[in-house]
Amino acid sequence: MADGLTLDRVSITRAGREVVALDRHVAPGEVLSVMGPSGVGKSTLLSLITGTLAPAFRFDGRVLLDGADISRAAPEARRIGILFQDDLLFPHLSVGANLAFGLSPGGSAAERRRKIAEALEEIGMAGFAERDPATLSGGQKARVALMRMLLSEPRALLLDEAFSGLDADRRDQMRRLVFDRARDRGLPVIMVTHDKADADAAGGPVVTLGG
Missing domain, CATH: 1.10.8 (Helicase, Ruva Protein; domain 3)
Structure with missing residues (x-):
């Protein structure tokens, strides 16, 4: 199996309705931008990857990290880093x-x-x-x-609207800092964002949910 983060035929449902369906591989150092309107399931996808999916949801498929299936692993065992809009210090x-x-x-x-x-x-x-x-x-x-x-x-990095609370100058600075560190460390990155400028700065593939 390839190094990086793989969403292998992932499907998340709630009350029998499919919320998210994604089949992608994110290579080490690559940033996959996930876009779409609020409520479309972007943060739900991240919660699946971190192992914190709410009990109301069900999922099929696998989450692989460097070839290992972590779909059922405890959150603390996954070594997935995540940054939110709030710094949470x-x-x-x-x-x-x-x-x-x-x-x-x-x-x-x-x-x-x-x-x-x-x-x-x-x-x-x-x-x-x-x-x-x-x-x-x-x-x-x-x-x-x-x-x-x-x-x-961490062995992978998730960004949940991580730059949206910053002004334009700080936002640009933080994007460069995060993406450079991820590339230097060979971390696959999945970034949830509403802002096309974030995706443009990442320079990687873009997936639009609910589109």
Whole structure:
């Protein structure tokens, strides 16, 4: 089986009605943009991939990650990273502690501090480890959320309207940051968006649901 994320003849139904049908392969470093009006099933598709599909839905087909069938795996075992429109940082933790939450257990305190410092430098926020998330701009919060997710070493990345809460300049900056990091790490990406500019920036294939 090919590396990357494969939706193998996936069909999601609710009360006997098909909500989503998709049969696609997303190669490492590629971005598949999923577009369509609200309520068409875009976020439902992402919940299937993360293993959080609501009990009201049923699905057929398989979700494969690097050739392994993860369709029935527990969410925490799938190693799927996801970014939402909201940054979802923990308000009671410092920036550094938020990033530490993404690190796997183990390693010395010094080693964990080094990884956090390197992560902050990578996103242009060196020296921010002790900062309160409440003091950050929207763009800075988004960068911290991205890096926290990447520190968890996901094998695929999902974007659920991840850029829609940012102004035009920050949006363009975050798109470049996310897509570049995904390509550098060879992560297959599925991006749900209403904005054609997001899909254009991704430069990959586009699927329109409900079209």
